[in-house]
Amino acid sequence: MLQRRTFLAGGLSAVALTGAARLTAQAAPGDSAYVMGYFTESPSKLADRYALHLAVSPDGLTWTPLNQNNPVATPTAGTGGLRDPFIMRKQSGGFVVLATDLTGTDFTRQNQYIHAWDSPDLRSFTGYRRLKMHSMPTHTWAPEAFWDAARGQYGIVYSANSGGRDGIWVNYTTDFVTIGAPQLFFDPGFNVLDATVHVGSGTNFLYYKSFTDGRLYGARSSTLNPRSFTTYTSGVVNGGIEAPIVVKANDRNEWWLWGDSFSPVNGELYAWRSGDINTNSWTPLTKAQYSQPLNAKHPTICPITATEHANLLSRWGAPAWNRIKSYNFPDHVIRHADNAARIDPYPFDPYQDSQWRLVAGLASSSGVSFRSVNFPDRYLRHAGYVVGLAANDGSAAFAADATFHRVPGLANGAWTSFRSHNFPDRHLRHANYVLRIDPISTTADRADATFQIGY
Template sequence: MPRALTRTGALLAAVVLLFTSWSVTTDRRAEALEPFTGYLMAHFTGEHANGEQIYLAHSRDGLRWTDLNNGAPVLLSTVGTRGVRDPALVRSPAGDRYWIIATDLRIASGTSWSDAANNGSKSLVVWESSDLVNWSSPRLLNVAGGISGAGNAWAPEAIYDPSSGDYVVYWATNATLNGVKKHRIYYVRTRDFRSVGSPVLYIDRGQGQGIIDTQIVEAPGSAGGYRYYRASADGQITIEASNSVLGTWTRIGDLSHMGISNGATGGNVVEGPMWMQFNGRAEWALWLDQYATGRGYMPVTSTNLGSTRNFATRTDYQLGGTRKRHGSILNLTAAEESRVLAKWGTSAPVTRIQAYTHQDRYVRHADFDVRIDPNVSPAQDAQFHVMPGLAGSGTVSFQSVNYPGYYLRHYGFDFVLAPDDGTATFKSDATFRQVAGLASASWSSFQSYNYPDRYIRHYDYKLRLDPITDATGRADATFRLTS
């Protein structure tokens, strides 16, 4: 091929690649400028078996919420303590990158609050995405390791700082300073949520008053007189204001006059303040987690953040089926909302797998082992989504409802519930052909994709993958998919 032609072709390819890259980036950045049409809430649900993971809810009006993914978690932490609380959703100014950062903590594992506060994780858990629906594997980000005597890193938040072109990540750490051990707010700077600067003290209420939860919202047009407003759980729910993220903050007031506090003056004792601006109008909701009574979030709203006397309680809200604990809310563009609902908004059927021989028993996972049991509790341990087979067309795979991304698979011909590791072996081990039931044609049997002479069957109530050679085996290998 002539060298000149080769150079021309290479130049043309480079131009096409550059234009394509520019177009995709521009599309993402344009999304950030589009009007908002909906809302996405990230939260956890409590200290039960799978409650300390990432859950999502969607709203069209900012007050009435629908659980996504059928009320099951959408992301599971597999790092650190293998549990997360207090998730914060972060969008880049260009709208081309998103992060979820969360507390690395799982009380359900048996950790005491004292151990968690004094000998807990110094890292946050981070997920990253370019489209809000396809997320990276979780990773740990050590933010508090540089704080002398740090006991933990709790309740993280992040906000973009236009004055420096990076993000301010802030959280609470329990440490001794000037002879007093308590929770204070620290911050670090980051551009990529992979590397951070040294931690700096951000908020210290003085004397013995600790502070754990704080969240900042930017008010367009400096509504109420300031650009930024900060709500903190520091005995009260204290509202402060500033014109810069790391500048001087002015105390606006608190919510004690509404009978709401963080414990200092009793009343409705709340935590986890979570800001949200209503789409298309200068009105804000401050959601408060009613942890003391276990009722989950409630909103108070205001059209003027310049005084706490402008806040009013609301009763016209609905939180969906799950209990919503300390989280954050992201306003969604139409494109973002469409992607989120396409991924998690469809109500995929929930299926149970009933045993033919013991019709009061259903396939369930317990500590990631798989067996058949009656009266399964929690019920979601025996619920699955029947998915197109991971390894081939015309086949099925069984994805756990309460452990999304985890599938029934055989391993050494025993069955376990395991996360899809992306390998061809996993996909084959988790794939089956649904055929007429070996003991009754009106039921079903499930033939192994990679060992076609073997079928799913129960033996001594445990699930196995076996060759079927007699009537007992045929009956044990027969199941019914039911709601």
């Protein structure tokens, strides 16, 4: 997402805005997993990294960040930073990566260029270059690409402003080196933001955010020709959501629509599902049904094979830390704050307060202890049944208080609960958002004591 905003009296936003088409790569025979590309931001800018990050998922909903959630590629020219990365498998094999040439949030900056890399397998990145897309005195935001079989060319789409209105522009290419002249691709007559196109068999779908009413809409076309898409849905969602992408499940007729909140202060991703994209029916998913990479912004999702999924994990590695989600408050994660242990809604800074190394239990190797990432000499331990963060004093009492045993989730066996080592009739739970160990007897208690270990 990239945007320009002006503000009216009373805090109302009059948005004169960007748009950029996000063309999701299509699954091919053999694809059974997914890779996500993104950059990172957090509320107090502690996680602001304008470079390419990667995460993988076997199901398209639960994501594992790679390389400890650190960048895997960083631009070396232009502004030296990127936003809005896009990953696509090329017809000849291998991948192309495109991105906006912009670091930080200076959305007034004019730039006619985008970043580009080639990659055989997303384990290395070569041929870095900047591509000039046009000569207009405007931006070039959220570039993506699609294969137009009828033309035998790729279309690179992006947002640019012409005549005082942001629309979606396209340049055609065969090699992502030599670029054709810009053409207007999508312009419904008003400012739009971050359109996403799914290239289908017979029908192609374009989703975008309208700044007439702030809603996400879907359009469709029997071709991929410029100016051929017509809106066919009512508004999917109203609110501070943008940067939509459409992804089809690799193995069934199920679709996901992802959206990004426009501010790092509310920097989270949202998801909806549909059993038939033609029906104008999207159901929101809860945070219990999906996850996102930590601090991820404006992502791209590309289908990959199981072998590629395994190779990416082998090359970059899964995180050495975990985040732990509440079952009945799935937008909340376990964190420490002033040494108190609690659950709070994501996102927040310092984001490291929610990162834990689940190590062998200090009192029993069959259990686990929660070691803080940003205070590595401190662990979660209970005292007077209340759980807090404390430095390990080496005592047997501390070790016992800081050790828990994983058991199937008391409210959902696919999740996890944690039984106290030295008070085995008590489990870790939250009460008024504060962590403690208590006996568990009611349905509400079981929900409070159930968690999901993720990233």
